[in-house]
Structures are given as C-alpha cells and as structure tokens.
Amino acid sequence: MEIFKTQKELKKHLSSLPDKTIGFVPTMGALHRGHLSLLIRAKVECELVICSIFVNPTQFNDKKDFENYPILIDEDIKQLKSIGCDILYLPENVEDVYLNERDLNVDLGILDKVMEGINRPGHFNGVMRVVKLLFDIVSPTKAYFGLKDYQQYLIIKTMTQQLNLTIEVIGCDIIREADGLAMSSRNLLLTFQQRQVATTLIKTLQYCKDHINEAPIEALERRCLAMMTQYGEPEYFVIRRADNLEKVTPDYTGEVRAFVVCKIGKVRLIDNLQVR
Ligand code: PAF
Numbered sequence: 099m100e101i102f103k104t105q106k107e108l109k110k111h112l113s114s115l116p117d118k119t120i121g122f123v124p125t126m127g128a129l130h131r132g133h134l135s136l137l138i139r140a141k142v143e144c145e146l147v148i149c150s151i152f153v154n155p156t157q158f159n160d161k162k163d164f165e166n167y168p169i170l171i172d173e174d175i176k177q178l179k180s181i182g183c184d185i186l187y188l189p190e191n192v193e194d195v196y197l198n199e200r201d202l203n204v205d206l207g208i209l210d211k212v213m214e215g216i217n218r219p220g221h222f223n224g225v226m227r228v229v230k231l232l233f234d235i236v237s238p239t240k241a242y243f244g245l246k247d248y249q250q251y252l253i254i255k256t257m258t259q260q261l262n263l264t265i266e267v268i269g270c271d272i273i274r275e276a277d278g279l280a281m282s283s284r285n286l287l288l289t290f291q292q293r294q295v296a297t298t299l300i301k302t303l304q305y306c307k308d309h310i311n312e313a314p315i316e317a318l319e320r321r322c323l324a325m326m327t328q329y330g331e332p333e334y335f336v337i338r339r340a341d342n343l344e345k346v347t348p349d350y351t352g353e354v355r356a357f358v359v360c361k362i363g364k365v366r367l368i369d370n371l372q373v374r
Pocket of ligand 1: 154157229247
C-alpha cells in the first residue's frame with residue numbers, strides 16, 4: 099500500500115494511472131469492520147482502492163468531541179494492508195485538504211434541516227465541504243458510505259447529483275456486532291457497562307419495526323423515545339421516509355426508516371433501521 103501525505107503527490111501518482119476505475123472510501127480513521135466492509139466491496143468492484151484518513155475539524159460542532167476522537171493510525175494502516183487497499187491518503191495537515199476550496203452551491207432542501215441537522219449545527223456543511231474536496235483530489239469512479247450515517251449518505255448523494263459529478267455514490271449496509279450494536283469508532287469510548295447498555299438502540303429500533311403497522315407513527319416515536327430514556331439520554335427517535343427524510347404521511351407506501359440518537363454516558367451513539 100502506498101501512503102501519500104500531500105494531495106500534490108497523490109494527484110501526480112494518480113495521473114500516471116489513467117483509465118483505472120477507482121473505488122474510494124473516505125474515513126476519519128479508527129477503522130472497524132464497518133469500514134473494512136466498504137473497502138472490500140470497493141476492492142471487488144474497482145481496479146484501484148483508495149482510502150483517506152482525515153479527522154475533519156469543520157464537521158465537529160463540539161470541540162470536545164473533536165479532541166476525543168480516537169486516533170489509531172498504526173492499527174489502521176495494518177488493517178488497510180491486510181485487506182489489500184492500494185493507496186492511503188493521510189494528509190499531513192488540514193491545509194493540505196482545504197488547499198483549493200471553492201464555494202459550494204447546493205440546495206439540500208430539508209435534508210440538512212432535520213435530525214442531525216438540528217442537533218449538530220454546521221455538521222453537514224463540514225461533511226459536504228470535505229467530501230467535495232476529497233472527491234476533487236481522488237476523482238473516484240465509485241465512493242462508498244455506510245448507511246449508519248444515513249442522512250450523510252443522502253446529503254452526499256444529493257450534492258453529487260446537483261454538482262453533476264460523475265461519481266457513483268454507493269450506500270452500504272450497516273455492519274453490526276453479534277449483539278446488534280452498530281459498528282462505530284465511538285464504541286471504543288464506551289466502558290464495559292455502557293457497552294452492554296448500548297444495545298438499547300438496536301433493540302428499540304427492532305421494537306419499532308415490529309410495531310410499525312400497529313400504532314400511529316407519532317405515538318410509536320414517543321413510545322420508543324420513552325423506552326430509551328430508561329437507559330440513556332436519547333436526543334431523538336424519529337420515523338421518516340427513506341428517500342427524503344420527510345414525515346411519513348398515511349398515503350405514503352414507500353420505504354420507511356427509524357432513526358435514533360442516544361447518549362450513553364458521554365458517548366453519542368447513532369443508529370437507524372429500515373422499519374417498513
Ligand atoms: O463518515 C465519516 O467518517 C465522515 O463524515 C467522512 C465521510 C469521512 C467525512 O469526513
């Protein structure tokens with residue numbers, strides 16, 4: 099695996115490999131099986147696989163969250179080599195990524211104004227900025243994102259369409275631990291006891307799925323939220339249309355997902371599930 103610390107060197111290297119299909123997996127490191135599953139899919143579908151590891155400061159609205167974000171570069175590099183990743187972009191500083199930034203003109207409608215958009219002001223703007231810059235540097239054919247961050251996936255897909263980028267944005271299934279907890283770099287921050295409690299998220303999502311046709315949507319949202327408060331500090335539990343995150347109206351027959359965010363101790367966990 100080749101490691102590039104500047105975009106200049108990476109771009110020079112890529113220009114010597116024209117015509118290769120590139121599969122790209124942007125990450126913030128602390129890699130787990132969820133990330134590896136994206137990389138393995140990229141490996142199957144593309145000729146060249148590029149991963150980036152960059153803890154992007156502009157997407158953290160909470161300074162402490164940024165400072166506490168786990169950094170495990172040596173371990174990450176070992177894992178990337180073990181699955182045959184071809185290239186790692188590991189920028190040496192923030193400036194290298196933001197070097198050629200231009201204004202972004204994207205209309206996200208309600209996508210950045212609900213759920214995480216309310217609870218983490220500025221977060222999606224930071225995600226869009228960095229993903230667009232990384233797309234410009236890597237010029238991927240396909241880019242892979244985990245559906246655990248479903249709202250992020252929809253926003254990146256919308257941005258790519260509106261900017262007419264010829265990149266296929268692929269959403270990949272959530273990878274879970276044996277007890278159902280969604281894989282996340284933040285799970286590393288949980289104590290043993292908190293780790294047990296954290297399964298409440300998937301249990302409540304599953305409960306929601308089991309009862310989706312029995313109760314009015316808003317009553318079910320309230321019931322699920324109340325269930326979560328016994329174990330942690332839930333920020334929200336909402337049931338939305340999967341295509342655009344609008345509320346589910348009685349005449350809507352398409353795919354529906356439930357979304358939950360809950361703090362267990364100091365760790366903010368996020369999960370979602372298709373419930374209809
Ligand atoms: O999902 C993430 O890890 C980040 O939001 C991303 C897409 C790498 C942008 O920093």
